[in-house]
Amino acid sequence: MSTLPAPVGAMDRYRAWLAESGRVACPDYAALHRWSVTETGAFWRSIVDYFEVPLSPLAAPDAVLVDDAMPGAHWFGEGRLNYVDQVRRHRDAAGPAVVALDEAGGRVELSWRSLLAQTAAFAAWLRDNGIGPGDVVAGYLPNIAETVVCFLGTAAVGATWTTCAPDLAPEAAANRFAVTSPTVLISADAHRHGGKVIDLVAPSAELASRLPGLAHHLTLARGGGPVPGRVDLRSVLDQTHPLVVAETPFDAPLWAVYSSGTTGTPKAMLHSHGGIVLEHLKWLGLHLEIDSGDRFHWYTTTSWMMWNAQVGALLLGATAVLLEGSPTYPAKDALWRLAAAESITHLGTSAGYLALCDRDQIDLAGHDLSAVVEVGSTGAPLSPAAAGWVARELPEVRLRSASGGTDVCSAFAGGVPLLDEPRPGDLQGPLLGVALEAWDDAGDPTSGVGELVVTRPMPSMPIRFLGDPDGTTYHAAYFDRFPGVWCHGDWITLHPDYSVTVHGRSDATINRNGIRLGSADAYGVLDQIDWIEDSLLVGVEQDGGRYWLPLFIAPATGHTVAAADLDELRARIRRQLSARHLPDEIIVVERLPRTPNGKRLEVPVKRLLMGHDLTAMIAGLLPADAAAMTALSTHRP
Structure with a gap:
């Protein structure tokens, strides 16, 4: 350096x-x-x-x-800070505060003054109905402007916000909301996805019936009139009130976000006003270099922590650009069309979407992406091939891959503007304030592959888990393996030049004949094969010390897998990886399950194939993914 x-x-x-x-x-x-x-x-x-x-x-x-202490660090003594305090500092910022788009071409733009006026109106309604600190407001809402308004109004009165996207079935959403015991539920009467308009009146009614402590149900009428028996959200937001912001302690709960639920019932993690404000200013402001006047879009649903990060643009006076719908509708280049039309400066997406663009060789020459200065990727390790595609298509744009988690609502490692570009697929380095190390099984730092650990507290580490009064679940999640040290469950290499290679979840590590292999390496190869729509490689321990390594393949629509395809696949794995990566069996399935955020379900599938009961976890998946997960149980050895 x-x-x-x-x-x-x-x-x-x-x-x-x-x-x-x-x-x-x-x-x-x-x-x-x-x-x-x-x-x-x-x-x-x-x-x-x-x-x-x-x-x-x-x-x-x-x-x-x-x-x-970890857990239990206490920040800023008696300091008081409300998230909305930092947002309203930018009420005179240039450009709109929020731009919300949908698949049908709908576009809503909120100025800073309008955003704060609607925030004030919703906060006044909450306050008039006795909602404040200790109460939870839940949103069963798509990624629209009103979701941002309701979150800010909730924060303004000191209540706790939580949300699930309406693509989750009512039962799955209720499983998440149940532990938070919301007093208020907000829903929409419909949402758009994949070219369809999906009615939400009946699903939201079912969800409300599953929440015994619910006192109020507000619904946003987007097409028809108000829903009988519910408070009309639009009429609430159209009222005029002064913005009154509650003084909240630094560590007062801001929102509850949920783990993926891949190892059981989703955990509800509480983050604080102060911790999130500081963490997002650091991450978005210094590492992503977002500033007032920038336009920030990260493709996400309201179930994923990247929605929370996207709203963080408001802390910096930047415009949050939202999309309701699919990133591949009406075509696979939908996100690039959005970036061109809205002059996006910072565009974020998933590693899976960039792999799709590489595999299908999406041509960006017809899009005016001159405003884009940075492309972000997270959700899974980014393959070198996908990173190479971005470099070829957008040679003047910074590619910033990040690895973190809902647990801290931020990244541990990612883009570092002061460092040289890393090897394709790697991350530039640990973020500021993150004491990141790789440890071996004995708890010693290693220059090789090791567990991702954080040895100093971060202010955005959860205050606590809801439904975990003595902290047992929280402690077991991160601190049981190395007491006093956060062990995240990822498998990384921290290189001398500060760059970081993420090999995948450590609990999904393939251990073949004593040699540990990262599944992310295999996906870097498999994602480049045009006839493979999706893939999953898991290592399954069996009785008597035996080990089974199956590779599940979901072929692209219209492709019939032939013996020659499988022979070439094995040859490619041997050629580009190693003989150790060769699966014991290749199993062709119609579909492979993913989390609602699009992550591969390696650990749950491994546990399913070992005979564990995953009924609760499967109930939290989208219906098609739940069916696919159930179907995999027929392949138990």
């Missing part, structure tokens, strides 16, 4: 500000990162000062992290 040039980007300006203010002089990212994780309190206090966060009273740098 070389000495840095004069400040040009957001992170470099921050580095220069640290030196000019007499805090610390860091000649390169290694020094800056080392300071951020050794002087933890001073670093996070600098984020408050640099972004002018309205936190009061301000703690001295040496009193920022009062207790650094």
Whole structure:
């Protein structure tokens, strides 16, 4: 790493500000990162000062992290901060606050003043109905402007927000909402996806019937009139009220988000106002370099933490551009069309979508993507081939792959503007404030493949899990393996140049004859084969020490798998990976299940094939994925 040039980007300006203010002089990212994780309190206090966060009273740098235990770290003493305080600082920002699009060409644009006025109206309705700290407001809503408004209104009164996308069946949504015991439910009467308009009146009624503590049900009428017996959300938002924002402690709960539920009932994780504000300012503002006037879109549903991150654009005065619908409708280049039409500066998507673009060789020459400065990828390791496609199609654009989790509602590693470009498919480095290491089974740092651990607290680590009064489940999720150290469950290599290779979930690691293999390497090959629509490779331990390595293949529509296809597939795996990666059996199926966020279900399928009862987990999947998961049970050895 070389000495840095004069400040040009957001992170470099921050580095220069640290030196000019007499805090610390860091000649390169290694020094800056080392300071951020050794002087933890001073670093996070600098984020408050640099972004002018309205936190009061301000703690001295040496009193920022009062207790650094994990779990149980206590931040900023008696400091008070409401998420909405940071948003309304930008009420005079250039450009709209929110642009919401749908598949049919619908477009809603909210100015900052309009966004805050509707936020004030919803907050007033909540307050008038006795909703405040300790209450939960649940949204069964698509990715539309009103969802953002309702979240901000909930935060403004100090209540806790939680949401599920309406593509989840009522039973699956109820499984998530049940532990939060919402007092208020907000739904829409319909949503769009894949060219269809899906009625939500009956599903939302069923969901409401499954929530025994529910006192109020509001519905947004998007096509017809108000739904009888429910409060009309539009009439609430059209009222005029002053914006009154509750003073909330730094660690007051902001929202509850849910784990994927791949190892049981989804866990409801509470994040704090202060932790999320600081974490998203750091991640979006310094690492993604989003600023006032930028236009940020990350394809997501309201069930995924990237929806929460997308709304984080408002903390920086940038425009949050939302999409209701499918990223491949009406064509596979739908996201690139959106980016061109809306002059998106920062476009985020999944590794799976970029792999699809590479496999189908989507041509971007016909799209004006001159505004795009950065393409982000997360959700799974990005294959070198997909990274290469982005580099060829958009040579002037930064590709920033990230790895993190709903658990911290952020990334552990990802884009670092001060570092050189990594190897295709790798991440540039650990984020500021993330004491990231790779540990071996004995709990020692390793330069090879190891467990992703975080050895210092982050302010966006969950306050607690709901339904876990003594913290047992929270502790077991991250701290049982290495006491006092966050063990995330990913398998990584941390290289000397700071770059990070993510090999996949450590609990899905393939261990063949004592040699551990990463399934992500296999998917990098399989995703390039045009007749394969989806694939899943799992290692299954059997009685007597036997080990079974099946590869499940879902062929592309219209393709009949022939023996020659399978022979070529085996040859390709041997040629591009190794003989150790060769499966014991290749099983062709009609469809492979995914989580509602599109992640492969390696661990649940492994457990299913070992005979575990996954009824609760399967109930949380979309109907087609639940059916596909059930069908895989017929392949138990």
